[in-house]
Amino acid sequence: MGGAPAVVLGVETSCDETSAAVLAGDDLRSHVILSQDVHKVYAGVVPELAARAHMRVLDAVVDAALGEAGMELGDVDAFGVTAGPGLIGALLVGVTWTNAAAWGLHRPVVGVHHMEGHLFAASLEDPEAVPPFVALLVSGGHTLLLWVPEWGRYELLGETRDDAAGEAFDKVARILGLAYPGGPEIEKAARAADGDPHRFPRPMLSGGQRPGDDDYYAFSFSGLKTAVLNRVEELKAEGRLEAERNGVARSFQQAVIDVLVAKTLRAVEEKDCRRVLIGGGVAASGALRSALAAALDGGRLFHPTPRMATDNGAMIARTAAFRLARGERAGPDLTARADLPFPGLT
Ligand code: KG4
Numbered sequence: 001m002g003g004a005p006a007v008v009l010g011v012e013t014s015c016d017e018t019s020a021a022v023l024a025g026d027d028l029r030s031h032v033i034l035s036q037d038v039h040k041v042y043a044g045v046v047p048e049l050a051a052r053a054h055m056r057v058l059d060a061v062v063d064a065a066l067g068e069a070g071m072e073l074g075d076v077d078a079f080g081v082t083a084g085p086g087l088i089g090a091l092l093v094g095v096t097w098t099n100a101a102a103w104g105l106h107r108p109v110v111g112v113h114h115m116e117g118h119l120f121a122a123s124l125e126d127p128e129a130v131p132p133f134v135a136l137l138v139s140g141g142h143t144l145l146l147w148v149p150e151w152g153r154y155e156l157l158g159e160t161r162d163d164a165a166g167e168a169f170d171k172v173a174r175i176l177g178l179a180y181p182g183g184p185e186i187e188k189a190a191r192a193a194d195g196d197p198h199r200f201p202r203p204m205l206s207g208g209q210r211p212g213d214d215d216y217y218a219f220s221f222s223g224l225k226t227a228v229l230n231r232v233e234e235l236k237a238e239g240r241l242e243a244e245r246n247g248v249a250r251s252f253q254q255a256v257i258d259v260l261v262a263k264t265l266r267a268v269e270e271k272d273c274r275r276v277l278i279g280g281g282v283a284a285s286g287a288l289r290s291a292l293a294a295a296l297d298g299g300r301l302f303h304p305t306p307r308m309a310t311d312n313g314a315m316i317a318r319t320a321a322f323r324l325a326r327g328e329r330a331g332p333d334l335t336a337r338a339d340l341p342f343p344g345l346t
């Protein structure tokens, strides 16, 4: 990794996972992720509770990561922390902690963009998961289709106009009476059904779209969610929701996947590059992975394992190592930004 510091501690607290990881060169020495169960009670993330829970456990999570790596805080050469986007209170816990540790030890620190972190996740498990590739980043807060000719240089092809893909999974799970987070629950329910019994619309996907049209790469999942809600209301009135729950989950999942795959393939054609990388929590979906792999037919699909797909500190350490190796350093004014812009957009 060139001039990268030998040992990087990565800290992630942007949403409802408190995580820390120790990366030594290319070697992931430890990785601790604590998921906050409190949000299950409310079927969604409650920002204030998330921030308080990070504050309670971050010290212990970092200690556990250092212990697993057989190190002490003083052995860390540089720090990386998610500086945004995310929940501002939650982000501030990680950034404040990391700033204090870095400045106390006189070590460099860099703020990491959470979604750039998701872009680096697969490379921790597969050394071939490096640019050039078309990247589909699908999380609870974002849906981004990017062209990545090299690390640090990104072309944004398309993003969602309303709900993110993961957010749609979470909202539809709630409509169906399934637990939070919704993605894995919907995937499980969908496996118990066959075919595409409810044929929901495929938003932003029509044969008439041409390269250059502003909706050619755009996503929208809010209308699909409403279509599911209406269908569920009908089924409830007919007393058939129990019998049809798995079928609705399956058809919803299929509609989302069809759109994600079709738009990704458009980028593959335009960029004439059959290398695709997926990242973000929705990349944990086995259904999405197999649909993309089948559609790519001979191309390469890079994907993180489910633990590396959802929020974690390892991807933050990896991204920080890249930015530190380029000589980037944050000043003492490093702070969190809920709407931090994606770095390196061309
Ligand atoms: O990246 P992530 O952990 O957090 C954010 O940055 O938002 O993504 C979380 C999202 C949730 O919306 C969750 O429902 C979704 O990832 N997710 C899935 C699956 N596993 C997690 N969505 C679809 N299928 C899955 N198997």
Ligand code: ZN
Binding pocket: 114, 118, 139, 140, 280, 281, 310, 311
């Ligand atoms: Zn994420």
